[in-house]
Amino acid sequence: xxxxxxxxxxxxxxxxxxxxxxxxxxxxxxxxxxxxxxxxxxxxxxxxxxxxxxxxxxxxxxxxxxxxxxxxxxxxxxxxxxxxxxxxxxxxxxxxxxxxxxxxxxxxxxxxxxxxxxxxxxxxxxxxxxxxxxxxxxxxxxxxxxxxxxxxxxxxxxxxxxxxxxxxxxxxxxxxxxxxxxxxxxxxxxxxxxxxxxxxxxxxxxxxxxxxxxxxxxxxxxxxxxxxxxxxxxxxxxxxxxxxxxxxxxxxxxxxxxxxxxxxxxxxxxxxxxxxxxxxxxxxxxxxxxxxxxxxxxxxxxxxxxxxxxxxxxxxxxxxxxxxxxxxxxxxxxxxxxxxxxxxxxxxxxxxxxxxxxxxxxxxxxxxxxxxxxxxxxxxxxxxxxxxxxxxxxxxxxxxxxxxxxxxxxxxxxxxxxxxxxxxxxxxxxxxxxxxxxxxxxxxxxxxxxxxxxxxxxxxxxxxxxxxxxxxxxxxxxxxxxxxxxxxxxxxxxxxxxxxxxxxxxxxxxxxxxxxxxxxxxxxxxxxxxxxxxxxxxxxxxxxxxxxxxxxxxxxxxxxxxxxxxxxxxxxxxxxx
Amino acid sequence: xxxxxxxxxxxxxxxxxxxxxxxxxxxxxxxxxxxxxxxxxxxxxxxxxxxxxxxxxxxxxxxxxxxxxxxxxxxxxxxxxxxxxxxxxxxxxxxxxxxxxxxxxxxxxxxxxxxxxxxxxxxxxxxxxxxxxxxxxxxxxxxxxxxxxxxxxxxxxxxxxxxxxxxxxxxxxxxxxxxxxxxxxxxxxxxxxxxxxxxxxxxxxxxxxxxxxxxxxxxxxxxxxxxxxxxxxxxxxxxxxxxxxxxxxxxxxxxxxxxxxxxxxxxxxxxxxxxxxxxxxxxxxxxxxxxxxxxxxxxxxxxxxxxxxxxxxxxxxxxxxxxxxxxxxxxxxxxxxxxxxxxxxxxxxxxxxxxxxxxxxxxx
Numbered sequence: 041x042x043x044x045x046x047x048x049x050x051x052x053x054x055x056x057x058x059x060x061x062x063x064x065x066x067x068x069x070x071x072x073x074x075x076x077x078x079x080x081x082x083x084x085x086x087x088x089x090x091x092x093x094x095x096x097x098x099x100x101x102x103x104x105x106x107x108x109x110x111x112x113x114x115x116x117x118x119x120x121x122x123x124x125x126x127x128x129x130x131x132x133x134x135x136x137x138x139x140x141x142x143x144x145x146x147x148x149x150x151x152x153x154x155x156x157x158x159x160x161x162x163x164x165x166x167x168x169x170x171x172x173x174x175x176x177x178x179x180x181x182x183x184x185x186x187x188x189x190x191x192x193x194x195x196x197x198x199x200x201x202x203x204x205x206x207x208x209x210x211x212x213x214x215x216x217x218x219x220x221x222x223x224x225x226x227x228x229x230x231x232x233x234x235x236x237x238x239x240x241x242x243x244x245x246x247x248x249x250x251x252x253x254x255x256x257x258x259x260x261x262x263x264x265x266x267x268x269x270x271x272x273x274x275x276x277x278x279x280x281x282x283x284x285x286x287x288x289x290x291x292x293x294x295x296x297x298x299x300x301x302x303x304x305x306x307x308x309x310x311x312x313x314x315x316x317x318x319x320x321x322x323x324x325x326x327x328x329x330x331x332x333x334x335x336x337x338x339x340x341x342x343x344x345x346x347x348x349x350x351x352x353x354x355x356x357x358x359x360x361x362x363x364x365x366x367x368x369x370x371x372x373x374x375x376x377x378x379x380x381x382x383x384x385x386x387x388x389x390x391x392x393x394x395x396x397x398x399x400x401x402x403x404x405x406x407x408x409x410x411x412x413x414x415x416x417x418x419x420x421x422x423x424x425x426x427x428x429x430x431x432x433x434x435x436x437x438x439x440x441x442x443x444x445x446x447x448x449x450x451x452x453x454x455x456x457x458x459x460x461x462x463x464x465x466x467x468x469x470x471x472x473x474x475x476x477x478x479x480x481x482x483x484x485x486x487x488x489x490x491x492x493x494x495x496x497x498x499x500x501x502x503x504x505x506x507x508x509x510x511x512x513x514x515x516x517x518x519x520x521x522x523x524x525x526x527x528x529x530x531x532x533x534x535x536x537x538x539x540x541x542x543x544x545x546x547x548x549x550x551x552x553x554x555x556x557x558x559x560x561x562x563x564x565x566x567x568x569x570x571x572x573x574x575x576x577x578x579x580x581x582x583x584x585x586x587x588x589x590x591x592x593x594x595x596x597x598x599x600x601x602x603x604x605x606x607x608x609x610x611x612x613x614x615x616x617x
Numbered sequence: 618x619x620x621x622x623x624x625x626x627x628x629x630x631x632x633x634x635x636x637x638x639x640x641x642x643x644x645x646x647x648x649x650x651x652x653x654x655x656x657x658x659x660x661x662x663x664x665x666x667x668x669x670x671x672x673x674x675x676x677x678x679x680x681x682x683x684x685x686x687x688x689x690x691x692x693x694x695x696x697x698x699x700x701x702x703x704x705x706x707x708x709x710x711x712x713x714x715x716x717x718x719x720x721x722x723x724x725x726x727x728x729x730x731x732x733x734x735x736x737x738x739x740x741x742x743x744x745x746x747x748x749x750x751x752x753x754x755x756x757x758x759x760x761x762x763x764x765x766x767x768x769x770x771x772x773x774x775x776x777x778x779x780x781x782x783x784x785x786x787x788x789x790x791x792x793x794x795x796x797x798x799x800x801x802x803x804x805x806x807x808x809x810x811x812x813x814x815x816x817x818x819x820x821x822x823x824x825x826x827x828x829x830x831x832x833x834x835x836x837x838x839x840x841x842x843x844x845x846x847x848x849x850x851x852x853x854x855x856x857x858x859x860x861x862x863x864x865x866x867x868x869x870x871x872x873x874x875x876x877x878x879x880x881x882x883x884x885x886x887x888x889x890x891x892x893x894x895x896x897x898x899x900x901x902x903x904x905x906x907x908x909x910x911x912x913x914x915x916x917x918x919x920x921x922x923x924x925x926x927x928x929x930x931x932x933x934x935x936x937x938x939x940x941x942x943x944x945x946x947x948x949x950x951x952x953x954x955x956x957x958x959x960x961x962x963x964x965x966x967x968x969x970x971x972x973x974x975x976x977x978x979x980x981x
Contacts, residue, residue, distance in 0.1 A: 095821040096980045114979075115824050123822035127815030131629065133636040138629070145625030146823045174636075190819070 044107030046071055046198045046229040047092060051101030054087050061087045062252045064101050069231065074224060076243030077233040078336055080530050082501070084252040085233040086126060086202055092231060093123040093200050106197055119148065122191030126202040129187045132176035136167050136186055139175055143190035154193065161189040164219055179572065180403050181212025188219060199223070201232045205239055207402030207556060209571055210601040217242060237335060237559065238597060248339065256339065267334035267342060269313045270297075275305040277328035284546065286327065287539075293322050298341050300535045301542050303395070303565050307332065309341050337531045344532045367392040367550030368413065368519060372422030375405075375412050382408040384573035385422065390552065390566070392427075392518070395545040397561040398554040399600065400570035406554040409570070410521050413552075414442055427518040427550070440468075443517035445508050445525055453497030457488070457507050460496055461514070468515040482510040486540055502533035509540065520544065522553045526560060538563045558596040567596070569603050576603040618829050626825065626833025630807070634837055644803055648795045648845050649852060655791050656857050659915065661783035663749040669696035669713040671704045676724035682735070682761055686717065691753045704738070714740045715750050727762070777862070777946045785860070788853045789945040790914045793938040795849055796872065797879050797908040800842035804883030805896040807834050808976075812891055818980065827976040831884055831969070838883070842876035863944035867951060871944070874961050875937040879904065881968035882933075888976040908934035936960045 046069045053064035062084045069075050077085050090096035091103060094110035094117040102109060108116040130139050140161070144154040162168040165185040175183060184204060191199060199220075205213045217239070224230065232243065240246055246263055248255040256263045276286055287299045287306055295314060300307040310319070320329050368390040375383040383405045390396045398406050411417045413424050415431045415438050424431040427441040451460050461482070465475035483489065486506045496504060505525065512520065522541070526534050541563070545551050553564060561567050561581070568578040577584055585594050588602040634640060670683045687694040695713045698704060704716045718736040726733040737754045741747040778785045811817040820830060846869065854861055861868070883900060890896045910916065911929035918929055929935055936957040943949030 090818075090980050093822050095818060115826065118822050119824040121822070123818070125815055125818040125822075127818075129816060129819045131633060131816060132814075133633045134629065138632060142625050142629045143819070143823075146622050146820070146825050148619070148622070148824060 043071070044104070045069070046073075047103070047105055047231070049092070049101065049103040052088075052091060052098050052103050053100040054084075054091060054096065055099050060252055062091070062098075065254050067247065067254070067257075069229060071229055072224070072227045073245060074230045074232065074243045076240045076246045077231065077249055078235065078240050078246055079233075079249030080235070080340070082251075083249040085249055087252075088249070089123070089200050089202050089231065089233055093121060094118060095123070119194075120197050122194070122196040122199040124187050124191045124199075124201045124204060126206060128183070129190065130175040130183060133174055135172050135174055136162070136178070137171040139186060140190055140193060144193045147194035149194050157193055157195070158189075161192060164222070165189055166215065179209075179212075180401050181208045181215070184208050184212065184216055185219070188216060192223065196228070198229045198231070201230065203233050203235065205234060205236050209401040209404075209604060210558070210597050211604045212401075214601060235557070237337075238595075240336060246336075248336065250340065250343070255343070260336075263336065263339065264334045267309070267338040269331070270310040270342075271332045271334045271338055272308045272310070272316070272319060273305045273330050273332045274308060274323065275328045277326050279324055279326040281324065284543070286324070289324060295319075295322075298532065298535060301539050302562055309338050340531045341535075344530075366425065366428040367394060368396075368424075368426055368552060370409075370413065370422065370424040373409070373412060373419055373424050374421035375408050375417055376420045381573050383412060386570075386573075386575045387422070388568055388575060388578050390550050392550050393545055393548045394566060395541065395551045395564045396553070396566050396568060397564035398552060398568045398570060399556070399558055399561055399596070400554075401556055404570040405573040406570055407523055408573075410444075410523055410552065410554060414444055414521060415439075440515060441518045443512035443515070443520045444523070445512040445521070446523045451496050451504060451508055451511065453495065455496055456493065457491045457496055457499065457503075460507060460511060464511040465514050470514065478514045478516075479510075481516075482513045485513060485544070486510040487536065502529050505529050505533065505537060509537070513544075517549070519550045519552070522551065524555055525553065526555065526557070558600060561596045567599075569600055571604060571607070574607070576600075576607045618826065618832070622825055623829050623833055626829060627836050630833055631837045634841065640803065644799065644841050644845060645848065648799050648849050651795050651798065652788075652791055652849055652852060655794075656784065656788060656853070659783075659787045659791075661745075661787070661915075663746055663753070664691055665693045666691060666715055666746070666750045666753070667695040667713040668692045669698065669704050669707050669716045670694065671698055671701060671716060671718045673699065673721040674719050674723040675699075678724035678727055678762070679719045682719060682723075682758070683717075685757055685761060686754075689753070689757055691750075692757075708738065708740055711740070711742075714743075714746060715754065717754065784857050785946060786942065788857050788859045789941040790912075790938055792846075792849060792853065792872065792941050793875070793912055793934045794905075794908045794914055796842070796846060796876050796937070797912075797934045798905045799845060800838065800876050801879045801883030801886070801900050801904050802897065803841065804834065804838045804880045805886045805900040806893050807838060808884065808887035809890060809893050809896040813893060821979065828973050831888075831973045831976055834884060835877075835880060835969075839877060839880050842880050843873060846872045846876060859945065861945050862948035863950065867954065868941065868944045871937065871940045871954060871958055871961070874958060874965065875933065875940075878933045878961055878965040878968060881965055881972060885968050885972040885975065888972050904934075907932040911935060912938045914938060933961055933964050936964075 048068045050066055051064040052062065052067070053060070054062045077088065079085050087096065091098050091110065092105060094105065094114035097111050102111065104110070105117045106120050110117055131142070134142065137158070140158050141154065144158065149157070162171060165188070167182060167186055167189070170178065170182070175186065178186065188204070204216055208216065220230065232239065234240055241260055243260070245258065246260055247257050248263060274286065274290070276283060279286070283301060283306060287301050290296050290299050290306065290308060295311045297309045297311045316329060316331055323329060371387050373383060373386045374381060386409060398409065400406050408417060412419050413426055413431050415435070419432060426438060429435070429438045429441055431438060452463065455463065461479045462475065465478055470478050483491070486509050488506050488510055492499065492503070496507065499507070509525070526537060529537065541551055541553070553560070555561065566578070566580050567584060569576040579587070581596065581599065582592060584599055584603070585592055588599065588606060590598060590602055668686050670686065672679050672683060683694065683697065686692045696703065696707055707713045708716060716738040718738065720734065720736070723733050723735070735758055737751055739747045739751045811820070850869070850872070853859060882904060886896055886900050886903070890899060908914065911918070911925070911932050912934035914934070918926055918935065921929070940954045940957045943954055
């Protein structure tokens with residue numbers, strides 16, 4: 041008996057008005073396969089998944105899921121699959137048990153089967169102790185696990201997951217994947233959209249998506265083959281040169297496709313295969329060169345035009361000495377919203393010129409901490425100083441010291457970029473010649489040399505990101521806060537962005553970056569790990585790895601997981617007998 | 618439609634509703650606030666009109682006439698003057714709404730049996746008040762010093778609301794307005810909230826059909842609306858002491874059909890828009906405004922131009938307004954209210970069919 045294939049799509053495409061989100065594509069998925077869909081924000085991952093789940097009709101082509109047409113037989117498809125969307129899929133006011141039983145009943149699961157399965161699912165997900173807790177009061181990780189349970193309770197043949205790791209702490213993420221592994225062992229077919237490298241590695245097959253087109257389709261190994269032998273790391277060794285100077289030299293070498301500037305080394309992607317010793321000859325004497333493992337990101341980089349030497353040029357930023365060299369200091373800082381402690385006794389210090397990453401899943405308290413430091417929310421306990429000014433009162437002196445670029449790039453979308461720059465210059469009290477000079481400087485720093493004559497809302501997200509950065513730099517702040525600055529931006533633009541940030545830090549600006557993409561932390565000097573309002577650990581990556589007993593090259597992901605586990609055991613020790 | 622799925626939807630929806638104290642409070646308090654505000658504010662009775670008397674005669678007869686005004690419950694003597702300029706400025710500043718001028722020689726002319734002219738000056742700035750006040754003044758003056766005989770006598774009897782209390786007419790009208798304002802507002806937010814939070818994608822990706830989904834919303838919200846009916850009616854009849862002439866059961870049944878219509882309108886709006894804000898605004902525009910203007914609540918429909926009368930048929934508030942007032946004031950039976958009731962039933966069915974059809978099972 042041959043059961044129908046889980047997914048067979050022919051010429052499947054979708055456009056919204058004139059915007060083609062998914063170019064017509066053919067794809068089929070075999071039973072028991074785990075397929076990862078990888079791509080930047082806006083690549084069309086969600087649209088593709090929605091079409092596969094039958095909740096979005098394609099504009100062209102057709103798709104059969106488990107033998108049913110997704111357009112005409114959507115309800116038959118729905119009864120046989122699980123679809124976990126990216127956003128919130130739970131009813132906040134219902135308890136864990138109520139959410140699960142609702143999911144089971146609307147999916148026609150008989151009561152006896154439900155009782156048996158719910159017990160198994162709840163114990164597997166570790167939610168068994170919280171069955172009566174309302175979903176609103178679960179942590180991000182628990183919510184995701186419950187969402188997954190609601191999509192497994194009818195034992196679907198195909199599970200479609202849209203970025204299951206988003207906004208989830210690394211430990212919960214590991215549990216989530218452990219659950220998925222158990223169902224995979226029972227032959228469950230899975231399609232997972234992800235932007236996490238380690239999740240992609242767990243897939244049998246990866247579809248690499250870029251702007252609605254399938255760039256590559258195959259195992260991770262197959263996919264990375266074009267980049268094999270083309271990726272290297274370089275550090276200054278004993279040349280006595282800085283990484284800044286070194287990257288300038290590298291950018292002018294013909295065969296170097298891109299240069300990524302990390303705290304203690306540079307990462308190169310080459311145009312063509314090149315032997316290590318051949319490349320070594322091109323580099324200044326004394327630099328230390330090593331071959332590196334390619335990553336999926338490198339494939340995107342290779343597909344884009346080589347950055348010209350000119351594009352990689354940055355203005356020399358004069359180091360700003362303004363007497364006291366004080367960056368950021370927080371001592372026992374707490375912020376409460378009612379009974380909820382959004383920030384719980386956080387203490388850290390970041391000297392002037394440091395690039396500090398504040399890491400944690402959504403809801404960890406990162407944004408609240410930044411807002412408290414900026415004087416935008418009241419501090420309930422403890423204190424904070426920003427560039428020598430107390431964060432308490434939210435005074436104008438404080439505002440003059442800080443630049444803030446928020447998650448959504450708070451720009452006026454109905455104004456042109458130029459009008460945005462002028463507005464923010466005026467808002468910071470700059471007028472006439474001073475405003476023009478500040479705008480010119482900020483444009484030069486961020487590489488916004490040609491400003492398109494369009495409304496800001498029509499710009500690409502990469503350009504918008506640069507514009508938002510320029511706006512937050514106009515008054516030359518001493519401390520810069522970046523709240524999720526790289527969301528929705530492609531890798532090449534991201535390299536460039538981080539490069540600018542490095543330059544700014546090198547000029548003496550203190551930069552605090554929040555991100556839930558732990559890989560981004562690689563760009564920063566030091567890391568601060570946050571979970572549930574508390575600061576778990578804080579220090580350079582190598583010192584944190586050392587203190588947690590991890591290998592020196594352990595990933596930030598592993599590091600964070602270890603830190604949570606350590607904090608967890610410390611907690612249970614404190615609570616224990 | 619499968620019973621267990623529908624049951625799960627209704628249970629889920631009811632739990633969410635019960636655990637949302639703000640919504641419950643809004644559902645209970647807002648209709649009562651509106652009932653009290655409008656019950657007291659919309660008073661169409663003209664009483665205690667402020668009068669100024671410009672008495673140039675100043676005789677016992679003229680003072681007697683002044684006293685008649687003062688003692689009438691329709692008037693209140695605000696000013697007595699012998700300077701015409703005072704009267705003019707008092708009318709301008711609205712201290713009085715009506716002036717009575719008693720010319721010199723008034724008593725003498727009365728004694729002689731001649732016609733004794735009295736001038737009444739009415740502030741026409743508010744026409745309804747002006748018209749009523751001048752009619753009342755004429756009645757006071759016509760009966761002075763004693764009722765006159767005439768060949769034809771009018772014997773007017775007021776039916777249905779013999780005391781002519783306007784609250785008896787306003788409260789049953791308010792039922793139509795309030796039940797149009799609040800139940801759809803609650804319901805309109807119900808589906809859109811799921812669109813905004815994203816939980817609706819789970820519904821799309823499940824075997825739940827759009828009919829099940831819509832009915833699953835309708836039942837709990839319909840129940841809340843029915844509670845609103847009971848509350849508004851009990852308070853309306855008990856507090857404002859409006860006598861109910863017809864059958865309370867018939868009124869309640871018709872009201873139940875009516876809230877099905879209004880809840881259906883909320884569902885329809887909810888299935889069409891994407892954000893809670895849009896849902897709220899559109900619901901207010903299609904329900905609250907027309908139920909004030911085009912239902913006959915305060916402004917009789919038959920005086921409107923034909924085009925607007927036809928337009929008013931679009932809004933169900935008018936049908937229930939007639940049913941409600943018919944039962945409460947005129948003791949109308951099923952036969953009398955049936956045409957309007959049928960209209961409501963047809964309306965409800967149309968709204969539901971349209972909402973379930975519009976309620977697509979897709980993201981876009």
